[in-house]
Amino acid sequence: MARDRRPIVITDAPENPEKELRRREIRYVAMMLTRAGCLVAAAALVSLRPPLWPLWVVLCVVGMVLLPWLAVILANDRPPKTKAERLQDQQRHAPQPAALPASWEQKIIDHD
Numbered sequence: 001m002a003r004d005r006r007p008i009v010i011t012d013a014p015e016n017p018e019k020e021l022r023r024r025e026i027r028y029v030a031m032m033l034t035r036a037g038c039l040v041a042a043a044a045l046v047s048l049r050p051p052l053w054p055l056w057v058v059l060c061v062v063g064m065v066l067l068p069w070l071a072v073i074l075a076n077d078r079p080p081k082t083k084a085e086r087l088q089d090q091q092r093h094a095p096q097p098a099a100l101p102a103s104w105e106q107k108i109i110d111h112d
Contacts, residue, residue, distance in 0.1 A: 020078065034063070039060070042061060
């Protein structure tokens with residue numbers, strides 16, 4: 001019996017799912033807080049009217065529109081599935097053969 005002599009590399013190990021989920025949640029909350037900051041900054045810019053305030057307000061509005069979309073995309077991002085995980089999913093979702101009803105009778109037809 002031949003053994004695989006390749007060393008196991010810790011960097012090849014998948015990330016702990018709980019830690020990965022927590023990291024994605026933190027990134028989502030940070031992006032939504034940045035969006036709230038854009039709203040506050042836009043309101044302050046409109047009331048203070050510093051030089052080039054319309055440009056800054058437009059940038060804040062673009063941030064308020066794009067950040068939720070990006071936050072959701074990045075929050076739902078996960079590492080790609082391994083080949084074994086994809087195979088398990090295929091087996092789990094494979095159609096099962098239909099069971100015959102109990103009243104079904106098998107008929108044998110002779111060629112005579």
